[in-house]
Amino acid sequence: MGVFDPIIELTKGLGETLRSFLMEPTVTVSYPEEKRPVRPRFRGRHVLKRYDNGLEKCIGCSLCAAACPADAIFVEASENTDEKRFSPGERYASTYEINMLRCIYCGFCEDACPTEAIVLGDNYELSFLNRRDAIYSKDMLLEPVSSENMLTPRKVEAGVFTRSVPEMQNPTD
Amino acid sequence: MSKQVTLTINGKQVTAPEGLTVADAAKLAGVDIPVFCHHPKLEPVGMCRMCLVEIGRPVFDRATGQPVMENGQPKIQFMPKLETACTNRVSEGMVVLTQSEKANDGQRGTVEFLLTSHPLDCPICDKGGECPLQNLTMEHGSGKSRFNYDEKQHLEKMVPLGELIYLDRERCIQCARCIRFQDEVAGEAVLGFDERGRHTQIISISEPGFDSVFSGNTTDICPVGALTTVDFRFGARPWELKAEASICSQCPVGCNTTLNTRREAKAGGEIVVKRVMPRQNEEVNEIWLCDKGRFAYHYTEGKERLTKPMVRKDEKLARASWDNATKTAAENFVANKKDFVVLASGRLSNEDLFNLKSLADTAGGEAILYSDMDGGELTQLVGVGAGTNLGTMGKGDAILVIASDLYEEAPIWWLRVKQAADRGATVIVANPRATKLDRFATYTIRYSYGDELKTINDFEKKSKISDAFTKAKNAVIFYGNEGLGVTGTSVLSSACANLLKETGHTGSANNGLIGVWQRANDQGAFEIGFRPVADLEKALKNKAVYIVGADPVGDDPNLAKALKNVKFVAVQDIRETATTEIADVVFPAQAFTERDGTLISGERRVQRFYAAVPAVGDSKPDYAITAMLAKQMGVILQGTSASVVFDILANSVEALNELTYDALAQVKEQWPLVGRNDVYYGGTTYDNTKGLGVQLIPLAQAGGAVKISKVRKEAALRPKDKELLAVPSNKLYDLGVTVQTAEFLEQRIGETSVAMHPTTAKKFEAAEGQVVKLSFDGVQAEAVVKFDETIGTGVVRIPRSMGIAIREPVVAKVQVKAAAGKAK
């Protein structure tokens, strides 16, 4: 082993560093100032979706709770009226809670949902100071609305929103 | 047992009683044939076509009458088309194929047809999860439909049939189970089909809508979510519910129920009862439950529940510790040892009553039953024999119902008596007015109020009616307290007991006396030694009273007055009442949903109920409270658990000898099979896995000498001019605390009305719907007049527990109120 061998090796190594510095794209991001976009199928914190008119998609059917392998979801339903309408149809979720500590982000709730109301979003930044805060209530989960008149509950024209589940369509093929 | 026939189902040889349908025989043999319209308790109609199967029958040689043989086997001729398993009766040598390709194809097709216009809104449907259509579609449906979704019928989602039952016409598959139940089982055809073909829909135009006290049962047997109850509407999904066995605490029938519970946000995160469902007991309630039992359970919840013991301090009730409260009460009871009275009602369980009775006996007090009805000591002697099952009474048997409107007082007994009449039993209804049972009665006796004794004595004279009763194979008498108080029922029960004894209708199954008590466990109270007293005011005056499970102050102003002049009052109840307000000490008790215990039904069946929800606040079971109080008084009673108390009770009370909680929890297989995974067959009624109960043996059956005291005839009340004879009667939905708390029953409870004969009303110049003032015996009240042409003149009939305190017949002054009420 020659005297210069270490220096050669070191230069080789630094050369590799120089090469990757100049030739390869940067992969690290300066989180939290900078956030890396998630994949389209990423399963993050849940969102309760609304229809375009602002009515809630959730009808309080509890199928998500039934599908949940971690027993993290609690749903309780009540009856809609045209005077005080939350969602289309007769039934809405008066209580909707997800315990984020229990949730394993498997997405079964999303699969079970007949109205595509519960969707696992792209938010992965969940932190709580106590166990109680880990329970996300309905108002925390609901999608925000763009204007005041889309808020729920609201008064709607009688006899328009009578069906809870979107109509089944005839196959088009 | 009827004749058995042998047939082959899916290659398996089975035997079934003759006359059974193929669907039922298959069920019995463990083969599931899908059905919608068929129900084991209803006549077959073959409307839904779901049970299509291949049926083959042996070919007989016409000349010889012998079966034609083929390869050493009888030749089987299959019908060219599929047949309905529900309308074909089993026959010897029949071959049934339920799983063949042809049969499967037929079943698949039927599901496809049924779904052509079904909204498939299972996610919001209350039936979703326990829905026969859902289950059978998963099992037998093709998964695809060839029909056009655009052509589904769109109708208004919810049509109330009444205030209790809602109809969703889109979901209805026109199986007519509900219509047939109302017609065949309940005998009240208040549901019907309107229109034809695809437009067929269920209607009810009775007043009020769906006017039947059995309406809730239609939601159990509805194979889809077309009929749902207003109480459970969107309440929970069935799979989220826990089930615990219970006994209905509303009336002496003792229907077996299941309490479905769930944690609820609306109830502040507590576990609450979401619905009451029938639990099968073919000897008690079969698979049915009346609406009162189903809907009037809300009294166990709410703000009025007592949660903490209270002691009166400076004229006000203040919260206290258990120790302090029991000590205060004990000191007062010990100080007034000679005047110690325990007043308890049949709302309590046997364990509670036993501890109370033990306390009263040991402390030298008196144990009084809070009831307007006497005769329980006679049902102990000549009550119905062990093995009694009204469901087996029929041709050759007789049932006498006297001074009781079973429909209003004990609906499931009404149903069972009506069905016995359908089977050919001689039903004799003796009542001073027309009742709903008259329609099914063989004989109706209409006597005047006060003539109860004479009516029974007339059975000794020879007549068609007395012959029918005397010569009957088996005979049961139901007696109630319509128009009677404690004294009157004491006389009547003796007369009935004598009649049964003289005609030999005692001491065996389906023979004996049944008291139609006011409360669920009055019979139990009698067994344990409680007795009602004729003059309760006098019995309470100047005493130190321990009131348990009763509200005398709220019920009767005279009792309220009497309780003002007492030395001390301790009240133990589950809710705030007018009586707890005047109490010196209040003990919060647990409701029957929160604890274990046993009740004894009018048919003397001891049955267990189980704790279903956690106790409210600091409340404790009644027996435990009594034991704590007893300890402070120096009496040692068991209060650790219901079963321990029951063991001592069973050893102390002779009739209950050797009974244990284990024996009460025994079950056996019952027919029809219900409540298992196959909800499509029997409906959503629960299977009985927690005990059928044990019927006590009356003394007459045990071989003891039965002595019945001589019947005294009391002087009839004589109303003067401008006076009427006021008589009490019973109403199913009344203002009693157990009913009132269910808001949706408000309309059924209705306004307080009194009934008079039109002639009587005319004499007082009262029109129908007019408000009259009644005054009698310290009671002042107002009520609306209703005409009843079936009662005698000179009488005003006043319902109990409707705001007018009436415990027994009295003479009343009647005055028409100046401002006439609006006639309706």
Add this chain to the structure above:
Amino acid sequence: MSLEKKYAKEVKQILAKYPPEHKRSAVMPLLYLAQREEGYVNKESMKDIAKILDITETEVASIVGFYSLYHDEKAGKYRMQVCTDLPCALRGADEFLDKLCGNLGIKVGETTEDGLVTVEAVMCLAACDRAPMFQTQGPDGIKYHEYMTLDRTMELIEALKGGKE
């Protein structure tokens, strides 16, 4: 006035035709009687019939609902009942009904402005092979009109109008 008082004699005659224990069978003739004057059975009459026959009102209403010859609502002078059951539908009854209503400017179940015709869709009238077909019920009794087209129907309506004038 109750049916029993109004047609005391007829009611008695009708009831006499049935054994007392099967008097519920008299529901059909009694409904005809109740319908005679106004062309439909009103709620009061249904109540009366239920009372006379000791059955429930719902049972009476059920029978009225089942038969296309009993009606529970007031209608025009003529009822035009188009059969829309399956075989008729296959032969274009639905289309025919739609067009007819469109032409008259009314919906199914409604009456034309002049009070002449009420169009109804009914279940099988047993003339499947001659669809589209309908029956008219009017002052001149019940008549079947088979193999109908829109033009011929409009002609018929004109004729009915003429008849009225």
